[in-house]
Amino acid sequence: xLVEILxxxxxxxxxxxxxxxxxxxxxxxxxxxxxxxxxSDWVGVLCLAAATGLGGGSLRDLLLRRESVFWIADTTYxxxxxxxxxxxxxxxxxxxxxxxxxxxxxxxxxxxxxIVGAKIAESSGVAAIIVVLMGVITGVxxxxxxxxxxxxxxxxxxxxxxxxSVSSALGIIAYLGLKTFGCPPQLATLSGVAIIAAxxxxxxxxxxxxxxxxxxxx
Amino acid sequence: xLVEILxxxxxxxxxxxxxxxxxxxxxxxxxxxxxxxxxSDWVGVLCLAAATGLGGGSLRDLLLRRESVFWIADTTYxxxxxxxxxxxxxxxxxxxxxxxxxxxxxxxxxxxxxIVGAKIAESSGVAAIIVVLMGVITGVxxxxxxxxxxxxxxxxxxxxxxxxSVSSALGIIAYLGLKTFGCPPQLATLSGVAIIAAxxxxxxxxxxxxxxxxxxxx
Amino acid sequence: xLVEILxxxxxxxxxxxxxxxxxxxxxxxxxxxxxxxxxSDWVGVLCLAAATGLGGGSLRDLLLRRESVFWIADTTYxxxxxxxxxxxxxxxxxxxxxxxxxxxxxxxxxxxxxIVGAKIAESSGVAAIIVVLMGVITGVxxxxxxxxxxxxxxxxxxxxxxxxSVSSALGIIAYLGLKTFGCPPQLATLSGVAIIAAxxxxxxxxxxxxxxxxxxxx
Numbered sequence: 204x205l206v207e208i209l210x211x212x213x214x215x216x217x218x219x220x221x222x223x224x225x226x227x228x229x230x231x232x233x234x235x236x237x238x239x240x241x242x243s244d245w246v247g248v249l250c251l252a253a254a255t256g257l258g259g260g261s262l263r264d265l266l267l268r269r270e271s272v273f274w275i276a277d278t279t280y281x282x283x284x285x286x287x288x289x290x291x292x293x294x295x296x297x298x299x300x301x302x303x304x305x306x307x308x309x310x311x312x313x314x315x316x317x318i319v320g321a322k323i324a325e326s327s328g329v330a331a332i333i334v335v336l337m338g339v340i341t342g343v344x345x346x347x348x349x350x351x352x353x354x355x356x357x358x359x360x361x362x363x364x365x366x367x368s369v370s371s372a373l374g375i376i377a378y379l380g381l382k383t384f385g386c387p388p389q390l391a392t393l394s395g396v397a398i399i400a401a402x403x404x405x406x407x408x409x410x411x412x413x414x415x416x417x418x419x420x421x
Numbered sequence: 422x423l424v425e426i427l428x429x430x431x432x433x434x435x436x437x438x439x440x441x442x443x444x445x446x447x448x449x450x451x452x453x454x455x456x457x458x459x460x461s462d463w464v465g466v467l468c469l470a471a472a473t474g475l476g477g478g479s480l481r482d483l484l485l486r487r488e489s490v491f492w493i494a495d496t497t498y499x500x501x502x503x504x505x506x507x508x509x510x511x512x513x514x515x516x517x518x519x520x521x522x523x524x525x526x527x528x529x530x531x532x533x534x535x536i537v538g539a540k541i542a543e544s545s546g547v548a549a550i551i552v553v554l555m556g557v558i559t560g561v562x563x564x565x566x567x568x569x570x571x572x573x574x575x576x577x578x579x580x581x582x583x584x585x586s587v588s589s590a591l592g593i594i595a596y597l598g599l600k601t602f603g604c605p606p607q608l609a610t611l612s613g614v615a616i617i618a619a620x621x622x623x624x625x626x627x628x629x630x631x632x633x634x635x636x637x638x639x
Numbered sequence: 640x641l642v643e644i645l646x647x648x649x650x651x652x653x654x655x656x657x658x659x660x661x662x663x664x665x666x667x668x669x670x671x672x673x674x675x676x677x678x679s680d681w682v683g684v685l686c687l688a689a690a691t692g693l694g695g696g697s698l699r700d701l702l703l704r705r706e707s708v709f710w711i712a713d714t715t716y717x718x719x720x721x722x723x724x725x726x727x728x729x730x731x732x733x734x735x736x737x738x739x740x741x742x743x744x745x746x747x748x749x750x751x752x753x754i755v756g757a758k759i760a761e762s763s764g765v766a767a768i769i770v771v772l773m774g775v776i777t778g779v780x781x782x783x784x785x786x787x788x789x790x791x792x793x794x795x796x797x798x799x800x801x802x803x804s805v806s807s808a809l810g811i812i813a814y815l816g817l818k819t820f821g822c823p824p825q826l827a828t829l830s831g832v833a834i835i836a837a838x839x840x841x842x843x844x845x846x847x848x849x850x851x852x853x854x855x856x857x
Contacts, residue, residue, distance in 0.1 A: 246586045265483055265701055266708050272484050278548050330714050343686075351569060351787060368682045464804045483701055490702050496766050569787060 218392060219322050222315040223260075223273075227280050229312030231256035231287035234349045236300055245292060252288040254352055256280075259345035263320050263337050267327050310370075310403035314396045317342035317371040318378055322392070331379060338375040339368050342399075370406065374399030436610060437540050440533040441478075441491075445498050447530030449474035449505035452567045454518055463510060470506040472570055474498075477563035481538050481555050485545050528588075528621035532614045535560035535589040536596055540610070549597060556593040557586050560617075588624065592617030654828060655758050658751040659696075659709075663716050665748030667692035667723035670785045672736055681728060688724040690788055692716075695781035699756050699773050703763050746806075746839035750832045753778035753807040754814055758828070767815060774811040775804050778835075806842065810835030 234255025238248040257274050264272045274280040294300070320341025324334045346367075378395030382388060405411060452473025456466040475492050482490045492498040512518070538559025542552045564585075596613030600606060623629060670691025674684040693710050700708045710716040730736070756777025760770045782803075814831030818824060841847060 250586065261484065266697065266711065268707055271486055275484065275547055275551050278550050281550060281554070329711055332714050332717055333711050336717070347788070352565070368686065468804065479702065489704055493702065493765055493769050496768050499768060499772070570783070 218389060219319050222392075222396065223319045224279065224283055226312045226315035226319065227256040227260075227283050228287045229308045230259075230316070230345050231284045232291050233305060233309050233312070233346070235288050235291040236295070236305065237349050237353050239295075248292060249285065249288045251349060251352060252291070253281075253284045255345045255349040256284045256287070257345070258348035259316055259341040259343065260320065262344045263323065263341045266340070267324060267329070267337065269323075269327065306407050307404065310400050310407065313342045313367065313371055313403060314374060314399035316345075317375055317399055318392055318395045321375045321378060321395070334379065335372055335375045339371045342371040343368050367403075370399045370402040373402060436607060437537050440610075440614065441537045442497065442501055444530045444533035444537065445474040445478075445501050446505045447526045448477075448534070448563050449502045450509050451523060451527050451530070451564070453506050453509040454513070454523065455567050455571050457513075466510060467503065467506045469567060469570060470509070471499075471502045473563045473567040474502045474505070475563070476566035477534055477559040477561065478538065480562045481541065481559045484558070485542060485547070485555065487541075487545065524625050525622065528618050528625065531560045531585070531589055531621060532592060532617035534563070535593055535617055536610055536613045539593045539596060539613070552597065553590055553593045557589045560589040561586050585621075588617045588620040591620060654825060655755050658828075658832065659755045660715065660719055662748045662751035662755065663692040663696075663719050664723045665744045666695075666752070666781050667720045668727050669741060669745050669748070669782070671724050671727040672731070672741070673785050673789050681724075684728060685721065685724045687785060687788060688727070689717075689720045691781045691785040692720045692723070693781070694784035695752055695777040695779065696756065698780045699759065699777045702776070703760060703765070703773065705759075705763065742843050743840065746836050746843065749778045749803070749807055749839060750810060750835035752781075753811055753835055754828055754831045757811045757814060757831070770815065771808055771811045775807045778807040779804050803839075806835045806838040809838060 231252040234252040235248050237255070238251045257280060260273050270276075317338040319338075321334050321338030323341075324337035329337070374395040374397075377398045378391050381391035381394055386394070449470040452470040453466050455473070456469045475498060478491050488494075535556040537556075539552050539556030541559075542555035547555070592613040592615075595616045596609050599609035599612055604612070667688040670688040671684050673691070674687045693716060696709050706712075727736075753774040755774075757770050757774030759777075760773035765773070810831040810833075813834045814827050817827035817830055822830070
């Protein structure tokens with residue numbers, strides 16, 4: 204395991220790969236926890252976990268018209284979702300879900316998904332703005348799908364959620380910028396991930412918000 | 422008609438085809454009925470019926486990156502949806518919807534869609550777990566879309582709906598298992614359909630449920 | 640600008656193109672306004688605007704399996720969404736949203752999207768019923784996505800919304816019919832747009848509705 208992780212840092216390809224798997228696990232857990240109080244059985248929990256963990260990447264792959272959707276080409280992702288869901292069901296039976304820890308885990312998931320999504324879009328040869336957008340979609344669409352399926356207003360449309368997609372976009376722009384100025388890809392990748400995670404951490408700790416949007420009634 | 426049905430049993434290809442058409446009709450009716458009390462006009466009813474009847478297969482075709490979505494390649498499915506919707510609008514004007522009969526019809530629709538979806542995934546040459554998943558998606562995604570569009574928590578996320586996707590998965594696994602052990606495809610197909618329908622019937626009659634998922638609050 | 644608009648009338652290709660851009664802008668504004676009272680920040684507003692403006696065409700492109708989704712192939716659409724959103728955020732800070740004007744703008748957007756969508760489907764060589772359906776999907780799916788994301792029952796499923804998709808279908812059928820009888824494509828295009836806009840205007844002014852669908856309880 205440790206060897207694989209170290210190897211990952213030498214092969215940017217596998218770095219992307221492991222970032223993606225960890226992101227899927229984290230988001231699957233957040234999806235599974237969202238099934239609470241909806242009266243779901245285990246299968247419902249698994250579905251919601253799968254939609255959250257795989258939804259963003261699936262939408263990206265469909266929009267980019269990639270040859271195959273990532274979890275169909277490589278079923279490891281599905282097993283990761285199943286394992287993460289089983290773990291969550293087991294955990295909440297005995298322990299309280301570590302809400303704060305999960306907020307930070309979610310920030311890491313967002314960071315990994317955003318950069319992985321951007322890198323995949325890059326390799327499809329699309330315009331830079333599309334690379335940024337695909338990274339953001341990979342990062343946030345799973346959570347939107349989770350909220351739509353659980354019949355709640357998606358977090359992203361509520362200002363109470365501090366600057367979720369802004370973090371994602373900032374990190375991707377930093378990643379692209381660093382690469383343009385000759386930074387080695389692995390370092391740029393890790394910097395992008397770090398920026399997203401750090402801005403989210405800061406937003407969570409200091410409750411940073413963007414101004415709310417309301418229409419003036421007269 | 423009878424000749425065609427008999428012929429269908431000799432040509433597995435056409436068996437799949439007729440199973441699919443019946444499934445579309447049944448799900449379209451369940452979608453049309455879901456428009457009740459939402460204040461829909463006829464077009465809204467038709468849209469909800471189409472989303473329910475065609476949604477699962479469309480998602481499957483998009484995810485598998487098939488050459489064309491099934492109802493675009495063969496518009497018969499659309500006419501089936503239109504006829505089923507017209508029939509439903511006419512029926513509920515004069516008669517009470519046969520709620521119980523519909524629960525059983527829905528079980529049959531699930532059975533047919535699941536196996537048809539699995540067979541289509543099989544012919545795309547994907548891994549076995551993807552075949553199972555695509556069958557389940559074909560069977561349940563239409564209903565999820567119906568509930569999302571009608572702004573309700575999808576049935577699948579409520580434990581009150583007894584083992585919907587579990588039935589679907591069981592039947593597909595049985596179908597794949599039987600084929601692996603040399604069972605002729607037609608028999609395996611019909612067995613898969615029968616297992617899904619039978620487990621759903623049993624679940625409806627005896628109100629079988631999976632345990633509910635709730636997070637322990639302390 | 641004026642030259643370009645005049646040129647558009649000589650090149651049906653570019654006529655379609657400008658109709659599409661205007662449609663995206665109008666729908667993006669309607670999406671941005673829907674974020675009101677949901678507590679969205681600017682990014683949430685932008686997301687909802689993008690989903691509304693680009694959702695219908697994206698679904699059409701995915702279902703038709705076109706080589707690339709329209710706003711990925713031509714990023715102008717994205718800038719139109721961003722500009723329209725910025726304009727809306729700025730406008731509602733100082734002025735009341737012109738609700739009535741927007742209803743009419745929305746009717747124009749529907750008219751443009753429907754015909755543009757139908758023309759794109761036509762060029763994919765699908766059956767006539769699919770051309771009509773793709774036009775309607777392009778016209779109405781963005782609005783459905785807006786309502787689903789904002790956690791409301793989509794307008795299309797409420798009879799209170801007068802004959803939205805019926806207008807769209809009528810205009811597309813008129814467009815196809817005129818072309819079949821030898822009408823020059825540009826005139827057929829503009830006639831289709833005019834019919835949709837006119838029927839919607841009439842529906843708004845005289846509050847025309849289709850009969851509501853309810854199940855008789857006995």
